[in-house]
Amino acid sequence: MRGLYLDNAATTRVDENVALSVNEVFLESYGNASSLHKVGRQARMKLEDARGKIANYLGCKSKEVIFTSGGTESNNLAIRGLAKANPLKKHIITSVIEHPCVLDAVRDLESEGYEVDYLEVDSKGLISLDDVEEKIRKDTLVVSIMHVNNEIGVVQDIEEIGRICRMRGVYFHTDNVQGFLKKKLDLGFVDLMSGSGHKVQAPKGIGILYVREGVVIEPIVTGGGQEGGLRSGTENVPGAVGLAAAIDVDFKLNKVLASRDLIIAGLLKIPGAKINGDMEHRVYNNISVSFYGIEGESLMMLLNEDGIYVSTGSACASSKLKESYVLKALKVDEMYIHGSLRLSLGADAIGEEDYIVEKIRESVLKLREMSPFKFSEENLKDVRDKKLEIRKEVLGNEEEQEDN
Numbered sequence: 011m012r013g014l015y016l017d018n019a020a021t022t023r024v025d026e027n028v029a030l031s032v033n034e035v036f037l038e039s040y041g042n043a044s045s046l047h048k049v050g051r052q053a054r055m056k057l058e059d060a061r062g063k064i065a066n067y068l069g070c071k072s073k074e075v076i077f078t079s080g081g082t083e084s085n086n087l088a089i090r091g092l093a094k095a096n097p098l099k100k101h102i103i104t105s106v107i108e109h110p111c112v113l114d115a116v117r118d119l120e121s122e123g124y125e126v127d128y129l130e131v132d133s134k135g136l137i138s139l140d141d142v143e144e145k146i147r148k149d150t151l152v153v154s155i156m157h158v159n160n161e162i163g164v165v166q167d168i169e170e171i172g173r174i175c176r177m178r179g180v181y182f183h184t185d186n187v188q189g190f191l192k193k194k195l196d197l198g199f200v201d202l203m204s205g206s207g208h209k210v211q212a213p214k215g216i217g218i219l220y221v222r223e224g225v226v227i228e229p230i231v232t233g234g235g236q237e238g239g240l241r242s243g244t245e246n247v248p249g250a251v252g253l254a255a256a257i258d259v260d261f262k263l264n265k266v267l268a269s270r271d272l273i274i275a276g277l278l279k280i281p282g283a284k285i286n287g288d289m290e291h292r293v294y295n296n297i298s299v300s301f302y303g304i305e306g307e308s309l310m311m312l313l314n315e316d317g318i319y320v321s322t323g324s325a326c327a328s329s330k331l332k333e334s335y336v337l338k339a340l341k342v343d344e345m346y347i348h349g350s351l352r353l354s355l356g357a358d359a360i361g362e363e364d365y366i367v368e369k370i371r372e373s374v375l376k377l378r379e380m381s382p383f384k385f386s387e388e389n390l391k392d393v394r395d396k397k398l399e400i401r402k403e404v405l406g407n408e409e410e411q412e413d414n
């Protein structure tokens with residue numbers, strides 16, 4: 011049995027038509043796109059066709075689309091590239107719930123003397139437009155705010171944030187890795203936008219950075235001068251062709267959305283369950299759910315045995331049993347944070363909603379039965395105190411070891 015893959019925000023299975031188009035490049039149009047002979051020119055044509063198709067989808071010019079190795083590189087190129095090209099502007103605005111590749115890039119710049127404002131979010135995961143407006147200064151280089159959050163699926167008002175930035179003459183970058191091809195975005199007020207192939211049934215190792223014409227950035231990878239000098243390295247033609255082919259993938263948005271809502275309704279019937287993040291401004295396939303008083307990691311492993319593949323809310327930090335910084339930013343109660351799961355649905359979920367809910371319910375109840383503290387709506391507080399005590403012990407020891 012292949013199982014039910016419900017972890018599409020982590021990565022996706024490559025679509026069959028996308029795989030066919032990539033395979034053609036592997037076997038036929040395999041030249042180096044910078045070579046001048048026939049095989050090279052054939053590869054160049056494929057690359058430029060792919061760029062044109064993506065530009066057409068985005069409603070921009072071909073030369074505004076830069077191919078990179080993925081979302082991480084695109085975000086780094088946007089932020090570090092802007093910083094290198096505009097050395098007099100030393101202030102950056104971002105949010106506390108950005109992906110680690112954005113947070114690490116700005117923290118690096120912070121250590122080099124930049125000042126960074128990390129915008130908080132409300133309990134639903136939304137950024138306040140007033141905060142953006144208030145924090146902008148004369149020396150602000152860029153505002154970098156993600157479109158769709160990878161953990162809770164919450165969608166920010168990118169168009170309005172972009173409008174504020176444009177009015178104030180500040181560059182605006184958005185990490186659109188989780189929204190690209192799935193949630194339409196008007197680039198009218200966006201200066202730079204990152205996307206990635208492997209989240210949309212295209213291969214791993216390919217991404218794009220949209221750079222509005224006239225926005226000057228410096229490369230962070232230098233060498234052969236490919237991609238208009240902004241990203242050196244032999245062009246990944248198969249990846250680019252695959253990414254362009256993903257535009258035609260049917261993500262079954264409406265069916266997956268209906269599936270998501272059925273599963274959410276079912277999950278909320280489990281005692282001590284809550285959904286994290288805004289329900290209205292949420293990507294079509296995300297369910298971030300927490301169950302009071304259990305370990306998300308154990309739940310994930312039980313589901314794994316049933317062939318249901320999901321991640322914990324704190325995927326990045328799960329090996330260290332640390333809380334998700336995203337859920338913490340939403341001020342989710344600690345006893346819920348540790349029992350978090352992220353389901354990011356795709357076609358596998360359609361028609362399997364009852365089975366998914368039932369397996370999660372069974373596993374939650376099983377974990378509660380195994381737990382030394384008995385769960386009931388009344389004793390939530392006792393369970394919480396006991397578990398916090400144990401967690402403190404475990405984390406205390408771990409932290410000691412890390413310090414050594």
Ligand SMILES: Cc1ncc(COP(=O)(O)O)c(C=O)c1O
Nearest residue numbers: 080081082109160185187188206
């Ligand atoms: C919001 C967000 N930004 C950036 C990235 C990094 O993208 P990539 O894996 O293509 O480097 C991810 C991947 O998980 C993501 O979810």
